[in-house]
Amino acid sequence: MFIVDCDCHNYWCSATVLEPYMDGFFKDMFVRGEKTGPRGAFPHGHRPWFHPEGFSRHDVNPVEEDDNYAIMKEKHLDKYNIDVAILTGDEPIEASTLANAHYANALCRAYNDYMIDYWLPKDSRFWGSIIVAPQDPKLAAEEIRRIGSHPRIVQVLVSHGAQRPYGDPFYHPIYEACAEMGLPFAMHLGGQGGVNSTPIGAGPSTFFWETHAILPQSAMTHMASLIAQGVFEKWPSLKVVIIECGVAWVPSVLWRLDANYKALRKETPWLKRLPSEYFKTNIRMSTQPLEQPENVQHLWATLEAMDGENTLLFASDYPHWDYDDVTKLHIPPAWREKVLGLNALDVYRRIPRPAAIAAE
Amino acid sequence: MASKQFACKASEVPADAAKIIKLGNLSLGIFRVGDGYHALLNVCPHKGAALCQGPVCGTTKQTDKAEFVYERAGELVRCAWHGWEFDIRTGEFLVDPRVKARTFPVSVESEDIFVHV
Numbered sequence: 467m468f469i470v471d472c473d474c475h476n477y478w479c480s481a482t483v484l485e486p487y488m489d490g491f492f493k494d495m496f497v498r499g500e501k502t503g504p505r506g507a508f509p510h511g512h513r514p515w516f517h518p519e520g521f522s523r524h525d526v527n528p529v530e531e532d533d534n535y536a537i538m539k540e541k542h543l544d545k546y547n548i549d550v551a552i553l554t555g556d557e558p559i560e561a562s563t564l565a566n567a568h569y570a571n572a573l574c575r576a577y578n579d580y581m582i583d584y585w586l587p588k589d590s591r592f593w594g595s596i597i598v599a600p601q602d603p604k605l606a607a608e609e610i611r612r613i614g615s616h617p618r619i620v621q622v623l624v625s626h627g628a629q630r631p632y633g634d635p636f637y638h639p640i641y642e643a644c645a646e647m648g649l650p651f652a653m654h655l656g657g658q659g660g661v662n663s664t665p666i667g668a669g670p671s672t673f674f675w676e677t678h679a680i681l682p683q684s685a686m687t688h689m690a691s692l693i694a695q696g697v698f699e700k701w702p703s704l705k706v707v708i709i710e711c712g713v714a715w716v717p718s719v720l721w722r723l724d725a726n727y728k729a730l731r732k733e734t735p736w737l738k739r740l741p742s743e744y745f746k747t748n749i750r751m752s753t754q755p756l757e758q759p760e761n762v763q764h765l766w767a768t769l770e771a772m773d774g775e776n777t778l779l780f781a782s783d784y785p786h787w788d789y790d791d792v793t794k795l796h797i798p799p800a801w802r803e804k805v806l807g808l809n810a811l812d813v814y815r816r817i818p819r820p821a822a823i824a825a826e
Numbered sequence: 827m828a829s830k831q832f833a834c835k836a837s838e839v840p841a842d843a844a845k846i847i848k849l850g851n852l853s854l855g856i857f858r859v860g861d862g863y864h865a866l867l868n869v870c871p872h873k874g875a876a877l878c879q880g881p882v883c884g885t886t887k888q889t890d891k892a893e894f895v896y897e898r899a900g901e902l903v904r905c906a907w908h909g910w911e912f913d914i915r916t917g918e919f920l921v922d923p924r925v926k927a928r929t930f931p932v933s934v935e936s937e938d939i940f941v942h943v
Contacts, residue, residue: 635892696892728872728921729909735886735894740921 467803469792470810470817472752473654473709473781474542474551476585476592477522477534480506481557483584484576492572509573510560511660513627515674519787526785535588542784543591546792549807550817551591552620553581554654554709558597559625563660570599575609586618593817595623595652600637601661607643614647620814621650625657626685626711627665633691638700645701650750650813652707653688655681678788685711686719689749693723696736698748705813709752710783717771720745746773750813752781753797753805754790762796775801779810828931828942836937839863844878844903849943854930856939857882857914859901864914865941866903867928871919875907877927885911885920 482505488496501509526541528534543551558577561570574597586592596619598606610622622644630636632653644651658665658681665684671677685708692698692706723741731737737744751772759765769778778797783789797805811817831849833856839845844855846868853868855878870877884899902911902920911920912927919925931942 699890728919731921732886732911735889736891738888 468549468807469547470550470552470780470807470814471542471548471782471784471792472552472707472779472810473554473754473783474538474548475556475784475786476538476553476581477528477556477785479528479531479534481508482506483531484573484580487576487579487583488572492569495569496573496576508557508560509564509569510557511563511565511662513659513665514670515658515677517674517787521787523785523787523789535585538784539589542782543589546782548591548782548792550593550810550814551589552810552814553585553592553594554623554652555581555595555597559623559654559656560659561597561599562601562625562627562657563662564599564601565661567599567602567605570601571605571609574599575612578609578613582613582616582619593618593620593814595619595621596649597623598640600624600628600632600640603637603639607639610640610643610647610649614643614649617816619649620816621652621707623652623654625662626653626655626681626688626708627657627659627662628653628684628688629661629663631691631695632688633693633695633697635695638697641697641701641704645704648815650705650707652709653685653711655685655710682712682715686715689716689719689745690723690741692749693741693744694734694737696734698744699736699738702748705748705750707750707752707779707813709781710754711751712755712757713751713753713772713774713778714757714765714768716745716751716777717768720772746777750777750779750809752779753795754781754783755788756790756796758796765796766798769797775804776809778805779813780806830933830940830942833865833932833939833941836863836934836939839939842882842900844868844882846878847941849941852943854878854941855903856932856941857903859914862915863932863934863939865930865932866912866914866917867930869928870905870907870910871925871927872905872908872910875905877905877912878903880904880906880909882914883911 501507561573564570720742839858857864868878887895887897917927917929933940
């Protein structure tokens with residue numbers, strides 16, 4: 467079976483790997499300036515919840531930079547016969563937490579060049595994400611246009627922690643650039659800190675596990691906002707991928723959106739379809755961490771209600787603590803081929819289909 | 827075979843709301859749209875609420891951008907409960923025209939409005 471992992475984190479041991487890709491003022495700032503931790507830390511506004519054990523798997527312990535790929539290859543790519551790994555970086559999405567959008571953009575730009583230069587050539591299974599800092603959508607759009615035509619770049623990526631809901635017209639320059647380059651827009655769980663001060667409704671929760679379970683709240687907001695603000699009317703072919711934000715909440719939010727739209731469609735006259743219909747054509751959800759009810763039928767009924775056969779994309783979240791093993795993914799067996807690989811190929815159009823067909 | 831029944835006097839139908847009438851067990855709303863009169867069953871196909879007791883209004887025109895063009899003033903009724911908008915003339919729900927409020931033919935003889943039930 468052809469397997470696409472839509473959330474494979476390419477780690478570094480130290481953010482100093484970015485130094486060769488920076489210059490001028492921002493390089494000075496990165497090398498000598500204050501950071502969130504000692505030398506090698508990536509500058510970001512940290513979230514107020516600390517994972518009691520660190521959020522990486524404890525059997526992944528790189529010492530040198532090159533260990534990161536070697537361990538990923540051995541313990542993930544080769545072991546599970548992953549055919550395509552969409553690299554989602556790791557700390558760089560946290561640039562979204564910085565107040566200085568210029569610095570955030572310079573960090574993302576350095577990461578993108580490093581990723582293209584260091585990671586993509588390492589393995590033919592690798593495809594890259596352009597990470598952008600959404601604080602300044604015009605700078606983000608410039609970055610998307612700068613490298614968006616690279617043949618092995620398949621999406622634009624931000625954190626789901628943000629200063630405002632992603633459908634807001636403030637962000638539309640980003641979608642304009644995505645549409646122009648033919649790239650999906652993805653948001654990955656993260657960016658809960660710094661200027662992104664509202665990751666949790668009703669105020670900050672207390673414990674890490676508690677918080678991690680309810681972080682999908684802000685993804686709900688983004689999903690509703692993208693649909694309501696008409697992003698998919700303006701850019702009908704744009705795909706949005708929501709990564710690591712849970713799945714089972716989607717039908718309930720869509721039901722609520724559809725019900726309210728039926729009563730108050732006049733508030734958003736630019737929409738031409740039900741909210742759930744925009745979801746089905748334009749939004750894709752990554753599976754990990756797939757909810758684990760005691761009775762799997764409860765989950766499957768929910769997944770069916772969101773057309774999961776066509777809207778879910780497999781993701782492992784390698785090498786994090788809530789990693790999903792592709793061989794144990796609890797989805798309806800008849801959906802495996804689509805969810806594990808083929809759906810992703812409909813989203814990431816630069817990945818050639820022949821590779822998938824040859825693997826059958 | 828529809829039976830012709832007296833509904834109300836034309837002067838009893840306000841310009842901005844329905845005249846609610848009773849015909850046996852049936853509650854109906856009589857509306858004036860432009861020069862003509864129309865009758866809808868006072869039961870919303872959504873949840874059975876008193877459809878015709880909602881406001882008579884217009885709505886925003888479907889557009890391709892963020893603009894608000896008010897149109898069809900006086901041609902729509904918003905259900906009293908959940909606000910679904912219906913075309914008074916056809917009974918069609920604006921979001922999904924397959925959903926229809928029940929309409930009845932109306933005839934007018936001088937000042938008298940009749941509904942054909």
